[in-house]
Amino acid sequence: MKVTTKDVEYIAQLSRLTIPESEMEKFTEQFNQILNYADILNELDTKGIEPTAHVLPLSNVLREDVAVEGVSQEVALMNAPAVHDGGFKVPRVIE
Amino acid sequence: MKYATVIGLEVHSELKTKSKAFCSCSTEFGGEPNTHVCPVCLGMPGALPVLNKQVVEFAIRAGLALDCEIKKFNKFDRKNYFYPDLSKNYQISQFDKPICEHGHIDIEVDGQTKRVGITRIHMEEDAGKLVHSGATIKTSESSAVDYNRAGVPLIEIVSEPDMRSAAEARAYMEKLKAILEYTDVSDCKMQEGSLRCDANISVMPEGATEFGTRAEIKNLNSFRALERAIEYEIQRQIQLVEDGGTVVQETRTWDDGKGMTLSMRSKEEAHDYRYFPEPDLVPVVIDDAWIARVKSELPELPAARKARLMQEKGLVDYDAENIVSTKAMAEYFDEAAKHTEDSKGIANWLLGDVSAYLNSENITIEKFPITPANLGEMVNLINKGVLSSKLAKKVFAEMLKTGKTPQALVKELGLEQISDEGAIVKIVEETLAENPQSIADYKAGKDRALGFLVGQIMKKSRGKANPEMVNNLLKERMQ
Numbered sequence: 001m002k003v004t005t006k007d008v009e010y011i012a013q014l015s016r017l018t019i020p021e022s023e024m025e026k027f028t029e030q031f032n033q034i035l036n037y038a039d040i041l042n043e044l045d046t047k048g049i050e051p052t053a054h055v056l057p058l059s060n061v062l063r064e065d066v067a068v069e070g071v072s073q074e075v076a077l078m079n080a081p082a083v084h085d086g087g088f089k090v091p092r093v094i095e
Numbered sequence: 096m097k098y099a100t101v102i103g104l105e106v107h108s109e110l111k112t113k114s115k116a117f118c119s120c121s122t123e124f125g126g127e128p129n130t131h132v133c134p135v136c137l138g139m140p141g142a143l144p145v146l147n148k149q150v151v152e153f154a155i156r157a158g159l160a161l162d163c164e165i166k167k168f169n170k171f172d173r174k175n176y177f178y179p180d181l182s183k184n185y186q187i188s189q190f191d192k193p194i195c196e197h198g199h200i201d202i203e204v205d206g207q208t209k210r211v212g213i214t215r216i217h218m219e220e221d222a223g224k225l226v227h228s229g230a231t232i233k234t235s236e237s238s239a240v241d242y243n244r245a246g247v248p249l250i251e252i253v254s255e256p257d258m259r260s261a262a263e264a265r266a267y268m269e270k271l272k273a274i275l276e277y278t279d280v281s282d283c284k285m286q287e288g289s290l291r292c293d294a295n296i297s298v299m300p301e302g303a304t305e306f307g308t309r310a311e312i313k314n315l316n317s318f319r320a321l322e323r324a325i326e327y328e329i330q331r332q333i334q335l336v337e338d339g340g341t342v343v344q345e346t347r348t349w350d351d352g353k354g355m356t357l358s359m360r361s362k363e364e365a366h367d368y369r370y371f372p373e374p375d376l377v378p379v380v381i382d383d384a385w386i387a388r389v390k391s392e393l394p395e396l397p398a399a400r401k402a403r404l405m406q407e408k409g410l411v412d413y414d415a416e417n418i419v420s421t422k423a424m425a426e427y428f429d430e431a432a433k434h435t436e437d438s439k440g441i442a443n444w445l446l447g448d449v450s451a452y453l454n455s456e457n458i459t460i461e462k463f464p465i466t467p468a469n470l471g472e473m474v475n476l477i478n479k480g481v482l483s484s485k486l487a488k489k490v491f492a493e494m495l496k497t498g499k500t501p502q503a504l505v506k507e508l509g510l511e512q513i514s515d516e517g518a519i520v521k522i523v524e525e526t527l528a529e530n531p532q533s534i535a536d537y538k539a540g541k542d543r544a545l546g547f548l549v550g551q552i553m554k555k556s557r558g559k560a561n562p563e564m565v566n567n568l569l570k571e572r573m574q
Contacts (some may be wrong), residue, residue: 014367016177019281053192058377063114065149068119076242077129077467086128086225087239090179 003031096337097301100329101309102264103256106271107249109221109289110153116248117144117376118186118219122286128226128241136246139180143375146171150248151194151379152217153280155389157250158195160278160396161213161271165386169194171218171373176366179240180222188251190370192215194381201398202266203416211267212298213257216280221247225358228284250280256295256306261325265318268292273397276422285316294325297342298332307332308342312356314349324349328356364426378561400425408438423460427467434471437478444470448491464495473501480562481552486510513559516568519552522560523568526551537573545569 008027012019019027040076073086082089112122118135134142158165172190198213200315223245229235252271258264269355272290275281283290297309312328315321327349332342347356382541395403397419404415404425419425426444431441449470453460473490476482482490482505493504513519526548527534545566552565 003196014175014369026395042236050435053372054374054377056377061145062151062379063119063145065114065147066119067114067121067123068417070120070131070136072116073127073129076137077131083229084178084237084239085226087241088129088179090238090240093179093225 002035003028007031097305098298098329098333098336099221099301100259100325101256101306102258102260102295102325104254104258104264104267105198105295106252106254107221107291107293108157108252108275110150110248110250111279111281112147112149112153112248114147115246116150116218117246118142118398120246122247126243128239129243130283131243134246136182136242138184144187144373145249146376146379150218152380152389154194154216155249155381155386156278156393157252157275158198158216159196159202159386159390159393160274161216162250163195163198163200163213163216166194166196167381169218169379169381170190171376172370174219174368174370178222180225180237180245182223182242182245186220186222187373187376187382188370190220191486199504200267200270202270204260204262209257209263211257214253214255216250216252219249219251221245221249242282252274261322261329264294264325265322268318268321270397270544273422274361277394277396277400279394288316289531292321294321294324296327296328296332298329298336299332307336310344310347310356311374312349313346313359313415316407319404320349320351322357323351323354327354332461336440344569351484358547397425404428404438408432408442410438410442414439414442414446418442421460427460427463430467431471431474434468435474435478437474440474440478441471444474448488452495464498465491466498469494469498469500476501476505480558480560481505482510483553483558486558510559513556513561516564519556519560519564519568522552522555523565523572526555527569527572534573540541 005024005028008019008024008031011031077083077086077088080088110116113120114120115131115136118133118526120133120136120407121131123131128512135144155165158317169189170192171187173185174188174190175185177184183244193215195216196214198216199210199364200209200213203209220245223240224243225238227235227238245424254267257342258267267390272283275290276283285291293313294312294315295309297307299307310328310332312324315324328347346359348359349356373415384571401415401419404418405412410418417424428438428441428445431445432438435441449460449463449465473482473487473494476490477484477487482501489508490501490504490510493499493508494501497504498555499507530548530551533548537548548569549562552560553562553570
């Protein structure tokens with residue numbers, strides 16, 4: 001077992017997810033299955049091969065530096081759960 | 096025990112592009128909250144970023160100006176963390192393949208030149224701005240997020256831990272700012288946050304080779320804050336160690352009002368950014384031709400400009416160094432020097448009365464009310480003997496208030512030259528009668544005697560006699 005329940009707890013915390021105690025075992029097992037599957041790749045000899053940063057055979061997709069009007073404040077805030085002074089209102093950020 | 100300090104700086108500089116790094120929203124500062132936004136910088140699902148070419152261009156330019164090696168293969172990565180100023184919950188940055196590496200800046204402190212290494216420069220996007228409801232972040236019940244700044248392009252310039260004092264850190268920061276201004280890649284307005292600095296500071300017993308545990312200080316938005324915060328933090332850490340404590344690796348914020356650094360404990364746990372390649376952006380490959388072109392377009396940098404002022408304009412090291420320290424000052428100097436032969440005179444005024452005025456008004460040279468042409472003309476009037484140094488100060492003060500030309504003020508204040516031949520002849524004759532020894536000296540070939548006589552005449556006329564006429568008349572009479 002590479003992944004322990006501790007790792008799952010940590011990843012859940014980083015992802016802002018709550019995993020019920022009852023499902024801990026299941027997730028731990030599934031994480032390991034995924035990693036074991038990915039391990040098959042390690043059987044290939046990749047010595048001397050540059051790591052792949054992107055799968056498409058493309059580079060230098062660039063735009064010119066021209067400013068264009070975006071969306072209005074009203075539209076921007078449409079999905080905001082709470083609004084204050086034209087901003088997205090969020091709860092306190094520091095303990 | 097004696098301690099040594101180790102300082103490294105991380106400087107974020109907003110690039111002077113018109114549009115954001117990955118979308119076409121305006122980068123203009125200010126504006127109503129959330130009015131320079133679009134689905135890309137608001138992090139809407141499905142919105143795709145496209146890189147602004149000018150960002151790469153500026154990063155190459157800054158890298159070349161800082162003597163970096165420009166990396167040909169570039170990719171972007173996602174830096175993942177949860178904080179409300181990030182709309183996507185990740186920041187697009189460069190992790191293991193920064194665009195520039197291995198640069199340096201030469202600084203001068205106490206007459207010593209020191210080289211500070213630049214580890215790397217990478218491209219990334221800025222985050223949004225939080226406006227806190229309370230007086231400080233700690234006392235606020237809520238915050239309002241403005242994403243106008245989210246996605247504005249930045250370069251982060253990371254130094255080697257090569258600095259050993261607050262003065263060195265300040266010198267590095269000043270030099271870096273000057274270079275970024277000269278290359279025109281950033282506004283460098285520390286007050287508006289377009290140039291920001293974090294300092295990593297640690298102390299160790301003098302002679303030790305292993306660095307102590309460092310603290311990172313944020314919120315340093317002026318040179319003075321940088322210097323004060325570092326000095327405070329050094330003392331804090333030394334005191335802590337002396338008292339048997341240990342320095343904790345943490346982020347601290349500088350409170351300018353209290354004059355101290357304070358621990359910042361955010362709700363976020365240990366930093367684990369889980370960087371991975373940004374799948375929405377393809378790599379950027381920079382070829383030699385691109386680098387060569389940017390190099391050929393590099394403007395004159397502070398070091399070259401300083402050398403030019405010393406060689407061509409005859410300025411001394413100290414004056415040249417101070418004049419080139421900001422691009423605007425150097426430009427003012429060049430412009431004023433077009434109007435007079437006396438470059439040294441311009442330098443003296445700029446570093447003397449002009450700088451004193453700028454400091455007292457707390458403004459920069461861009462807002463200085465006297466035009467370079469008028470300052471140049473004033474120096475000419477002094478050299479011609481029209482204005483004594485005392486009268487020059489009077490004219491200078493009037494120019495500050497009215498913006499009028501020095502010539503106009505000379506007239507207005509009744510300081511105009513006497514060019515009436517009869518009047519000058521009278522003073523010349525009077526002076527000659529009083530100084531027979533000088534006439535003899537002059538006839539014996541001592542040119543200095545002529546200068547003395549001119550001086551006497553100028554004194555008598557209270558600096559108003561036309562010096563050219565005085566010269567000619569004197570020579571005529573003494574033949």
